[in-house]
Amino acid sequence: MADIEEILKRIQSHSGVEGAIIATSEGIIMRSTLEEQITVQYVALIQPLLMKTKKTLQDMDSEDELTHLRLRTEKNELIIAADKDYFMVGIHKPSP
């Protein structure tokens, strides 16, 4: 329990991090530093994307595995670290 708190705190301590979300691969939100509505929207949209990406990679090379997915947009960057059962989303706004 404390470890998880520590992990989240460490991530948030970096400059530019807007928020972090931890969820299971089915979409159940475990912890989040953002408010609920936004978190629900993020998880609901990212979870299928993650599933699709994993499936795609597996089709291409069955031994390969997804480590993380970076989604750079104009305003910020979404870093999605994925595991077999859980995934973590970090919203980062890098300074130019």
Added chain:
Amino acid sequence: MLVFHLKFVFGCWDNVFPRFALSPSSCLSVLVPGGYTVNPSVMEITHVYAKLRSEFGRQCLFSDRPEEVMVDIHPEPSLASQFILKTRKDQGLQACRDMSEHQVNTERFESNSCGMNHVEGGWPKDINPNDVEQTIRFRKKVEKEENYINSLQHLGSVMEHCIKQNNAIDIYQQYFEEDEELEESSELPSAKTINILRDPNEVKRTITGLSWHPDGGRKLAAAYCNLGFQKNPKDMSLDSYIWEIENPSCPEMTLKPESPLVCLDYNPKDPHTLVGGSYNGQIAYWDTRRGSQPVEYSSLEHSHRDPVYKIIWLQSKTGTEAFSASTDGQVLWWDVRKLSEPTERLVLDPGREGNLDRALGAISLEFEPTMPTKFMVGTEQGLVVSCNRKAKTAAEKIVCTYDGHHGPIYALQRNPFFPKNFLTVGDWTARIWSEDIKESSIMWTKYQMSYLMDACWSPVRPSVFFTVKMEGVLDIWDILFKQSDPTLSVKVSDKALYSLRVQDNGQLVACGSQNGEATLLEICSGLSTLQKNEKSLAAA
């Protein structure tokens, strides 16, 4: 003594004896008198071969001997007369299957956009997501799993690594500025149909007027009307539509006049207002924010007596003035705030007397925002009348006339880059005139196969203009490139094309046809982007 006959019937071996290859050049050593005879009637060669009985079973001894011509058959020229010499033909052969190219267009599909409501999901069946206690319990349970903590730690470190990377260097930075592209497009000119906007009613009407939305041109307003004299079927709808180009399945808005609209125009200053001229001569004014009914109508007594063929907004301080032309011979000025009466009236009388009986019917109008006092009218009789608005008396209003066409002038437009030159289209030609030269046009196309119905300059390229014809063809002319023929001819539809408008960015062209279809075409970049010295070349 046995005599064996070996018969050759023209290359066909007829062996009776054990097989050994016998060619005319080698022969058996034993050649007992017999020799050979040629029987020309049957074309047989008989070779008699005799052997002593006692010598049977002995191996054969072969020996070579020089060739002997057995038969010499010369070609008979008389036979050649039975054959005809065929012309030589070159035919390429390729060892592959015959293939043909087809183009298929998919069925029009209707798409709908709808929103999605996100609700938290993924919970196992026995847990109700709304019940807070249950969810907390579930969460606590998950958190206790060892797997959870381990994987999270790993994920956390991955995440941190990425974040640190981002903070250190902007990895998406553009290192080299892209070189400016200086290519001269040498591609073939082409136009591609992007979309067809169809009249949703059962009874199809002609698209007589088109106007692009002034702000970016994502919307197109089309006026639908059946121009045939008294040909309106009973259940013909009176509506005109505003279409959004992205959504061809249904119009964005309907405009409901009392009588079908012949022409309409978006106000260049205020993209929400439109003015339209209808078949019965009235002018109507719409505000798209206020709905489909016209906000105001001009009164019947003061309007035109014939269909209003063209209406254009004027440049004015208030942004509310427009003028219209009709075949009853009048050009009327209106202030849309007060449509009960026109503000000004001009009768197109060549005798300059203001006599309505002798007036010429007007079909097209031209107004150029940079020259607000002058305007031009194209008439049914083939005359272009250039007028000055500021003149005090009716007589002085008509400045000069240009006579050129044999039939009604369906389109009239000044070149947006060189306002002294204007383009007229009527009968079977398109002509370019210069204002100062009154006798005849400076340039004209040769007589086309069918009637030209509308024309437009390209707003982007000073030497390019578009025309549409009765046979459904859109022509793109580039006067710098080729003056005798259109640079590109595109067959847009089987029905006649009645109207044409180019979008402000020069790339999209909308043509309206007789059966109510507006086709949107995208012109290739070679015809829509300005070339370097075009302006100066065109000025020459």
